[in-house]
Amino acid sequence: MTVPRRLAVLVIVCSLAPLPARAAGTITQITNDGAWTWFNDPRAIVDGNSLVSGWMTLSGHVMVGRTDLATGITTTADLYGQFFQSDDHDNPAFLKNPDGSFTAYFAPHGGASVRVRNFTINPSTGAITLGSLSTLSESSQVSGSNGWTYANPYRLAAENKTYLFSRGPNFNPVVRTRDDSTGTWGIASTLISNPNQRPYVKYESNNVDRIGFTFTDAHPRNVDNNVYYAYLKNGSYWRADGTKIKDFSAGALTPADMGGSVGTVFNHLADPAVTGDNSWVWDIATDKTGHPVIAYTTFPSDTQHQYHWARWDGAKWDDHIMIANAGPFIGDASEANYSAGIALDHTDPTISYVSWMNAGTWNLQQWKLNDDDKTWATDLIANGFGPADENIRPYVPLNRPADTEMVMWLRGKYDYWNLSKGVGYATSVQLWTNPAGSLTGDGTSVPEPTGAALTALGATLVLRRRRLIGRRRRHRRHV
DSSP states (O other): OOBOTTOOOOOOOOOSSOOOOOOSSEEEEEESSOBOOSSSOOOEEEETTEEEEEEEOTTSOEEEEEEETTTOOEEEEESSSSOOOSOGGGOOEEEEOTTSOEEEEEOOTTBSOOEEEEEEEOTTTOOEEEEEEEEOOOOTTSOOSSOBEEEEEEEETTTTEEEEEEEOTTSSEEEEEEETTTTEEOOOEESBOOTTSOOOEEEEEOSSSOEEEEEESSOTTTSOOOEEEEEEETTEEEOTTSOEEEEGGGOOBOGGGGOSTTTEEEOTTSOHHHHOSOEEEEEEEEOTTSOEEEEEEEEEETTEEEEEEEEEOSSSEEEEEEESOOOSOSSOGGGTTOOSOEEEOSSOTTEEEEEEEETTEEEEEEEEEOTTSSEEEEEEEEOOOSTTSEEEEEEOOBTOOTTEEEEEEEEEEEOOSSTTSTTOEEEEEEEEEEETTOOOOOSOEEEOOOTTHHHHHHHHHHHHHHHHHHHHHHOOOOO
């Protein structure tokens, strides 16, 4: 079933039975010590027979790796060259340059500005040669004392410009642009303004003339929030239906600019008792028709995270609840909105990869939307074995070959985003590849929710949410 714009439907999709045997394909370990957050992208890019990816080590080093997709051998280099910060928020994002080299962008979690480092890869040996390291100058146009976080670089060939998105010291998303003909960076400016809050953003681009993004009003722990969509093109902001919002030069977007069903993907006022009154964005891609697809989560409760797949169909947001109960948060309860994760395949966003709890452990599955647009075919990629063997935070490398499905993820024990709780992020980075998409299927075709599921759980969730809202809002750590 397709969920209408203002109707939310709940069903328990997860099973308590053991999952079937793992699907076809090959799993390769990229590193035994690596982690990432989901707000720095592209965190992995396929370039011919090479996979370029990055991660943070538990000891606080910013790493880049080149994996030979034929042999599975990975070579690495330390992008900072010394201790940077033991924090999974700092993983690098990458751009491939017109001359074949790469540039890595990374920032500390709430610290000095974004770092930039070029590097080249020897196509024969896989050796990585690092260029000079630089730090972008901070701009007085963006005031605040909270420091810089995240890095998301995209190049628009039609403009000959590089756009670098991050979070600024005002806790709001900011953007810098570089004239690629001169290599000169402009000053930073606020992209989305919601004073005293922290909007979260995911980006994607056609790398020619458009950058699309989806964002929330704020952190889901702090406010009841919505999910929005807009794109940047020809110096202006636009809605999904092609109507203009305003010029880039007119200043930052605000949640008020996104009003109406076109700009709002998820409205928490629609039915907060069913899908939760807060949300977080996980991924964004463009389908073969040029329409945006967005993966996001909502929170009926801290222990019931709900996965959504929403596509603009040309007239409205076609919102599917994939998994009504994907399990609770990962790690520490102070980060109760940390879902295990959902990722879109940007080559074909009808393919998603989801991490969700089954039989008490975190498992990674591939979900494919069937031709009926109502059911999903699922396959198991990796099953976990308790809290020390989780499979979380999937990501599909950008530019993956059309004839080879692939996904990366973190495997191990995740307690927190730094070392202050438990083991921190004691995880490895895994890669699954499947030539020609030759999955055998696990025999499961998962239907989408029906309204009947409301009767059994609706009242319970309302009461549970009322108890949890106060507790959640007492946890206001910086993330």
